[in-house]
Amino acid sequence: MKPTEHPFEQTYSIRSYEPRTDGRVSIASICNYMQDIASVHADSLGFGYEALQQSGHFWILARLHVMMDRLPGYSEKATLKTWPSANERLVAMRDFLINDQEKRIGHATSSWVAMNLETHRPDRPEEVLNGRHIPERERALIFPTKAITRLKEANHTTDLKARRADIDINGHVNNVRYVEFCMEAVPHSWTQSNRCMGIDIQFRTESFAGDEYSAGCTESEQDNGMDTFLHSLTRVSDNKEIVRMRSWWKRS
Numbered sequence: 001m002k003p004t005e006h007p008f009e010q011t012y013s014i015r016s017y018e019p020r021t022d023g024r025v026s027i028a029s030i031c032n033y034m035q036d037i038a039s040v041h042a043d044s045l046g047f048g049y050e051a052l053q054q055s056g057h058f059w060i061l062a063r064l065h066v067m068m069d070r071l072p073g074y075s076e077k078a079t080l081k082t083w084p085s086a087n088e089r090l091v092a093m094r095d096f097l098i099n100d101q102e103k104r105i106g107h108a109t110s111s112w113v114a115m116n117l118e119t120h121r122p123d124r125p126e127e128v129l130n131g132r133h134i135p136e137r138e139r140a141l142i143f144p145t146k147a148i149t150r151l152k153e154a155n156h157t158t159d160l161k162a163r164r165a166d167i168d169i170n171g172h173v174n175n176v177r178y179v180e181f182c183m184e185a186v187p188h189s190w191t192q193s194n195r196c197m198g199i200d201i202q203f204r205t206e207s208f209a210g211d212e213y214s215a216g217c218t219e220s221e222q223d224n225g226m227d228t229f230l231h232s233l234t235r236v237s238d239n240k241e242i243v244r245m246r247s248w249w250k251r252s
Contacts, residue, residue, distance in 0.1 A: 007083040007097075008041040014076050022252050024071040027196045028183070030078070031066065031176045034096050034108060037080045045084070047128070049169065052114065057128050060113045060203070061175045062091055065143050067198040067248065068098070068106035077101055085109070085137045092125040095140035107140040148202045148244045151232040154216025158185045159236075164209045172206045178243045182231040185215040190249075197226065198248035204241050212236040217247075226250055 012033045018025045042048040042059070052058055072078050079099045086093040091111040098106035114128040115121070160181050168174040179201060183191075207213075213233050220228040231245040 007081040008037065008044065009079060009081045010037045010040065011077050011079045012036075014072050014074050014078065016074060019074045022195060023073045024195065024252075025073070026183075027066060027068065027071070027199055027247075028176050028179045030068065030071070030098065030106065030108075031064065031179055031199075033078060033080055033098075034064075034066070034082070034110070035061075035176060037082050037096075038094055038110070041082055052128065055128060056117045057114045057123065058117065058170050060115045060122075060206075062111045062113050063143065063200070063202045064108065064110045064175070065141055065198075065200040066096075066106065066108040067141060069197075070100070070105045071195065071197070072100055072105070078105075083137055085139055087125045090122045090124060093139075095137070097140050109139060109141040109143060111143075144200060148200055148246055149220075149230055150241075150244055151216060151218060151230040153218065154185070154232065155218045156185050156187055157214055157216045160184060160213045160215055162207060162209050162211045162213070167209050172208060173211070175203065178203065178233060179245070181213060181215050181233050182217065182243065182245045182247075185217040185231065186229060186247075193252060194227065194249040195252040196247050197250050199245055201243055201245040203243050207235055207242050213242065220246070223248065 014025055018029050020026055039048060081097045083095060085095045091113055094110050096108040097104060113122040114125055116123050162173050166173050166177045179199060213235055215233050217229045217231045220230045226248045229247045233242045235242055
């Protein structure tokens, strides 16, 4: 195994603009750190953005599951470790550990698809990586279900519109923006006294600047002693489900 294939580590300082009114960063900030370190590590391994562009592909995040024991606050540091953990059919798996300056505070897993620019369909990761084998490694977290339960009826809804500022390098709405969009439907009265400690989000189709959405959520059953919500984000123009998500909450 090459040295760069060992877990890659990077430390992030919590900036003054990141904490919420409770003094802690949101789960979306953690997702931003994971998106960044995944990109940096993929570049160092030779299958980052530019390498995939040359082969006519780009990475699409298919699903992300994050669970935090605590969320860091202003002036703290969060150290992330990440590694490719497996290739499973059409998806490449990547796992994460999140630590503060004393101990582990969270873990995550994700699945990625190598999308073909011409066919707009996924190609097998091993084909895109020129047959390169990604070794099976210890998993940081496992997806709790094969698929996230679809929200059939929302108790809380809000309308949103994607801005040009929400677009990523591939010209699509950035993955982390969808987490934030889903959270907009959660009642303010709930977020004032509860803190989101985990998400499981499944990305179902792309969207673009100017797209209008309906975000919805409904309280679901408790899990591991935490309250949960089911979320949906639907594009108004064609009623397509953009993402579906489950979130876990603790009293703040």
